[in-house]
């Protein structure tokens with residue numbers, strides 16, 4: 001009888017152990033999804049992430065890239081004036097040594113529609129398997145001396161979205177024109193823009209107006225980031241439409257800046273307005 005009792009006890013113990021094991025394993029699966037959110041918040045704090053591209057290890061694949069690597073092309077104007085395609089971001093890294101900055105295009109979740117501005121715009125797609133999140137962001141690139149570009153990046157995760165945006169921004173670099181078109185100033189140095197320009201994207205319309213020296217960048221904050229990277233020190237502006245859509249606003253700002261170089265200018269105006277194209281000499 002005693003032996004039988006022992007056996008029964010052993011069996012019970014074994015079954016108890018297995019139950020404990022099963023219970024321990026189960027809740028682990030539920031917690032796996034949560035840590036991602038914390039990571040996102042940490043990344044979002046940085047509008048200026050450190051991303052270094054290795055120019056020395058770069059092996060160019062395009063013709064323009066090879067010429068830059070060899071040293072045949074040393075000025076970005078040699079590429080932009082001919083309209084040659086820029087397909088490798090290292091070309092820009094070598095020629096103008098740009099700085100980058102991410103714009104606050106997204107919004108964190110909050111009650112009453114009052115979430116703080118974020119670097120990443122988070123969206124979700126409904127699928128049979130569940131919600132598939134994706135992240136998008138907008139980067140501005142410039143050398144603070146006449147050249148800027150902007151790019152949009154979207155991906156399943158934050159880091160590739162950021163890299164995509166910066167890469168696209170570098171590939172879309174263009175030249176701006178600076179001068180002093182302010183009637184209050186008349187100093188003939190390129191600290192502002194030479195004349196008034198308008199840009200539009202969606203419903204957003206922006207007018208950039210020359211400002212006198214010392215005025216600073218009187219524009220919406222995200223546009224100011226782009227103008228600072230372009231090397232403009234003083235400007236006035238006027239906007240209309242849905243300006244809380246930061247992506248349309250910044251696109252409108254870029255289309256205005258692009259119009260600067262498309263204007264026909266009389267030769268006597270160059271000296272009068274202190275017009276300088278691209279980098280200052």
Ligand SMILES: [Zn+2]
Pocket residue numbers: 180181182185186187188189191211212213
């Ligand atoms: Zn001036």
